[in-house]
Amino acid sequence: MKHLLVTNDYPPKIGGIQSLLWEWWRRLPADKFAVLTSPYEGTAEFDAGEPYRIERTREPVLLPHPWMVKRINDLADDVGADLVVLDPAVPLGLVGPSLKLPYDLVLHGAEVTVPGRLPGSKQALAYTLRRARGIIAAGSYPAAEAEHAAGRELPTTIVPCGVDPDRFTVLSDSQRAEAREHFGIPNDAEVIIGISRLVPRKGFDTAIRAVNRLKHRRPDLLLVIGGTGRESERLQRLADELDAPVKFMGRIENDDLPRFYGCGDLYTMLCRNRWGGLEQEGFGIVFIEAASCGIPQVAGDSGGAAEAVAHGETGLVISEPENVQDVADAYEQLLDDDELRRSMAIRSRERVETDFAYDVLAKRLGDALGVYD
Ligand SMILES: Nc1nc2c(ncn2[C@@H]2O[C@H](COP(=O)(O)OP(=O)(O)O[C@H]3O[C@H](CO)[C@@H](O)[C@H](O)[C@@H]3O)[C@@H](O)[C@H]2O)c(=O)[nH]1
Numbered sequence: 001m002k003h004l005l006v007t008n009d010y011p012p013k014i015g016g017i018q019s020l021l022w023e024w025w026r027r028l029p030a031d032k033f034a035v036l037t038s039p040y041e042g043t044a045e046f047d048a049g050e051p052y053r054i055e056r057t058r059e060p061v062l063l064p065h066p067w068m069v070k071r072i073n074d075l076a077d078d079v080g081a082d083l084v085v086l087d088p089a090v091p092l093g094l095v096g097p098s099l100k101l102p103y104d105l106v107l108h109g110a111e112v113t114v115p116g117r118l119p120g121s122k123q124a125l126a127y128t129l130r131r132a133r134g135i136i137a138a139g140s141y142p143a144a145e146a147e148h149a150a151g152r153e154l155p156t157t158i159v160p161c162g163v164d165p166d167r168f169t170v171l172s173d174s175q176r177a178e179a180r181e182h183f184g185i186p187n188d189a190e191v192i193i194g195i196s197r198l199v200p201r202k203g204f205d206t207a208i209r210a211v212n213r214l215k216h217r218r219p220d221l222l223l224v225i226g227g228t229g230r231e232s233e234r235l236q237r238l239a240d241e242l243d244a245p246v247k248f249m250g251r252i253e254n255d256d257l258p259r260f261y262g263c264g265d266l267y268t269m270l271c272r273n274r275w276g277g278l279e280q281e282g283f284g285i286v287f288i289e290a291a292s293c294g295i296p297q298v299a300g301d302s303g304g305a306a307e308a309v310a311h312g313e314t315g316l317v318i319s320e321p322e323n324v325q326d327v328a329d330a331y332e333q334l335l336d337d338d339e340l341r342r343s344m345a346i347r348s349r350e351r352v353e354t355d356f357a358y359d360v361l362a363k364r365l366g367d368a369l370g371v372y373d
Pocket residue numbers: 015016017019020108109138161195196197198226227228250251252253254255257281282283284285286289
């Protein structure tokens with residue numbers, strides 16, 4: 001079977017959903033699908049480097065207009081597709097019931113949680129979900145949210161976020177020392193790495209307050225935060241006001257990402273629910289990237305994060321992620337116990353290889369979309 005993927009979120013645009021879709025789709029046979037997506041800076045160069053067909057719309061965002069239905073129908077005809085795959089379910093996916101071909105929906109989290117809990121949009125989402133041929137859910141959390149919104153069971157395949165274990169590898173002691181030197185991190189520091197888009201949900205304010213609470217007892221402790229976002233300035237101000245042991249790195253180059261994780265003794269992101277649960281963490285690809293590098297993770301319990309981090313096995317999941325003392329205790333528990341960190345590092349890596357390697361996940365996606373039929 002051949003399909004057309006229609007999405008607003010595709011590289012070279014940066015972000016969790018963009019990189020997830022690319023990591024999944026680039027592993028499928030190139031002659032079994034085409035992509036329709038929005039334009040972005042640098043697309044010509046990116047598209048030329050991909051072995052499958054990519055079409056870009058002229059308008060910056062794909063929305064569920066009648067002419068979008070026509071555009072999708074025409075392109076699906078042109079590529080000889082049997083199926084259309086829509087991402088996200090709302091608003092773009094609402095075109096699904098009007099298409100000529102059957103359609104699947106890709107679900108990540110927020111796009112089903114929010115409309116699924118608001119009257120009005122809930123009905124439109126439920127209708128779109130019920131009419132879909134299949135659902136590809138990036139974790140059990142969006143799968144459960146979708147069934148809640150649809151009011152019944154759905155034909156769902158769960159394909160969680162993953163990682164390339166050959167790219168995100170465990171560093172040797174000497175490689176770690178080199179990496180720390182490269183990023184200007186003292187080699188004898190106790191390092192907690194945090195990297196993500198810097199938005200309120202990711203909870204880096206709590207991480208800053210927690211290391212601040214520990215700084216007198218642990219003079220070598222350093223929280224190193226990578227990434228950018230609308231919280232950047234507020235977080236820097238908070239760290240300055242507290243005089244907390246925090247180093248901000250800004251955006252990390254893609255090629256540098258694995259060795260940035262590898263600088264850490266721990267990885268942390270204290271993701272939390274906002275707006276009464278309307279905003280939650282979809283999954284937390286960053287926890288799996290850290291796990292692949294053999295770095296134990298300290299997460300906040302929000303959305304799918306407890307699926308990404310196996311509590312007590314690969315790290316710790318904090319049930320009240322805004323509780324600074326709980327977070328500080330978790331950091332200390334792991335930093336004080338070399339043996340526990342070592343066993344978590346080994347378990348993290350094993351779990352990545354069996355459950356979260358993109359090659360394993362792409363095969364599951366391909367089976368669900370019938371590309372090998
Ligand atoms: N190179 C680079 N990559 C970065 C940087 N900051 C973040 N990233 C990368 O961006 C990706 C996702 O980052 P997050 O900030 O954690 O996630 P998100 O954009 O909110 O993604 C959403 O969708 C994901 C996929 O379904 C979910 O896993 C995630 O929970 C969330 O819902 C990860 O691969 C992370 O390494 C940076 O400075 N540099």
